[in-house]
Amino acid sequence: MTISRRSVLKGGLALAVAGAVPARAEFTPRTIVNDASRLNPTAVARHVAFKATPTDDVVGRIRKEIAAAAAEGRPFAIGTARHSMGGQSIPRDGVAVTLTGGHIELDKARMTYRVGAGMRWFEVIRALDAQGFSPAVMQSNSDFGVGSTFCVNSHGWPTRYGPFGATVRSVQIVTAGGELVTCSRTENADLFALAMGGYGLFGAIVEAELDMVPNLSLEPSYVRMNPLRFADAFIKAVETDPAVRMAYGRLSVARESLFDEALLITYRPAATQPSPLPAAVDHFALSGFARNVYRAQTGHEWAKNFRWFMEASVSPSIAGAATRNTLMVEPVVNLASGDHTRTDILHEYFVPPDRFAGFIDLCRAVIPKAKAEFLNVTLRYVDADPVAVLAYAPQKRIAAVMSFSQKISPEGEADMMTMTEALIEGIKDLGGAFYLPYRLHARRDQVRSIYPRAEEFIAAKRRLDPSLVFRNMMWDAYFA
Secondary structure (H helix, E strand, C coil), X not given: XXXXXXXXXXXXXXXXXXXXXXXXXXXXXXXXXXCCCCCCCEEECEEEEEEECCCCXXXXXXXXXXXXXXXXXXXXXXXXXXXXXXXXXXXXXXXXXXXXXXXXXXXXXXXXXXXXXXXXHHHHHXXXXXXXXXXXXXXXXXXXXXXXXXXXXXXXXXXXXXXXXHHEEEEEEECCCCCEEEEECCCCHHHHHHHCCCCCCCCEEEEEEEEXXXXXXXXXXXXXXXXXXXXXXXXXXXXXXXXCCEEEEEECCCHHHCCCCEEEEEXXXXXXXXXXXXXXXXXXXXXXXXXXXXXXXXXXXXXXXXXXXXXXXXXXXXXXXXXXXXXXXXXXXXXXXXXXXXXXXXXXXXXXXXXXXXXHHHHHHHHHHCCCEEEEEEEEEECCCCCCCXXXXXXXXXEEEEEEEEECCHHHHHHHHHXXXXXXXXXXXXXXXXXXXXXXXXXXXXXXXXXXXXXXXXXXXXXXXXXXXXXXXXXXXHHC
């Protein structure tokens, strides 16, 4: 999102940079870049946006911008949709590049595809779907960019997989010196491990080779249970039933009955596989009614209870088969709020399965005290990640993806910060981790405790990029 400084001031969101300006003063509006949080309006020296085509010299254009930033002593950061929430793709007073579009080539013999880093996942699914294939893993929701997904090492809900990086065969990276480097587990393996979940701090991703799998028609199964049974049931379903191809869980979120019930949803191949499979469509986009119920949860406990009733009691009786691609193609915009006084903020915690009961207790003790509205939690299986230096799942974990609505105000931000710090402290005590692409509310000691290879990461950054060309707001907050 790019808007002028004049627009930001008009909207009242840039109090930190607003000054007393004479009524008739002449000035050149600065370029402001923001992200999905809507809480990081940041001035940049330049914002360069381009959509790659198969004939574009993408590498040449990126090299040019990196070199210009380095010559000016400015930071450089590249992004696609900027769905991070703490300025992880924003270079303050630097050069911001937004890359979209690109190419995609399938290799059916290797069951892989090569794709430009600026491609959105809905574009990838569209191309693979037409050939009968599906991404092995992608970031949940289809609005995000492929290169960005590698940079945050996101995870999805297909099973049985670790983070996205587990399905990446290789990537091409433009380094601070302008060199185009191919990285994989066997070629430039150290750089591969640093860039996977490295938040763009080691180079600009321009291409990736990724695993794909056959597309299938899948049927859901719903099991409602006590949340204390969930971890064992979830792990058993994913690890012992080879028919389970996708799986996730939900927990009830009303304040008075927080996490009192759990729901386990698993998908297995349908007995009858249509030939050909129907084209992927945004079939599971929230209807106007369901979306209104989701949004009504802010300030209305009845809506939280009603939504749980719909999901746990009604959905099992009406849900039918859908293709793998259709299940994965839903855009995040389906959940967007029209309330400009509030913003949706994500948290994500990675819990050792045998400590899941402790996680429930932690959330019950912390979340109801906050003023932020708790809207949703989705539970996913994440297998161990032995590669990434900043691994959030060094052993298998249950990921808890949590959505909150907070006021856009100093009070709302302070409330969110207090809650986040308490949850991170609790997850640290449980031997788990928190995810880095969200608000920068962790303390530095918490980051280093939960990510024990952080010092190794910082040392490698300073060795490989001594001028710190690749820099963002997360580097400034946690690692500088």
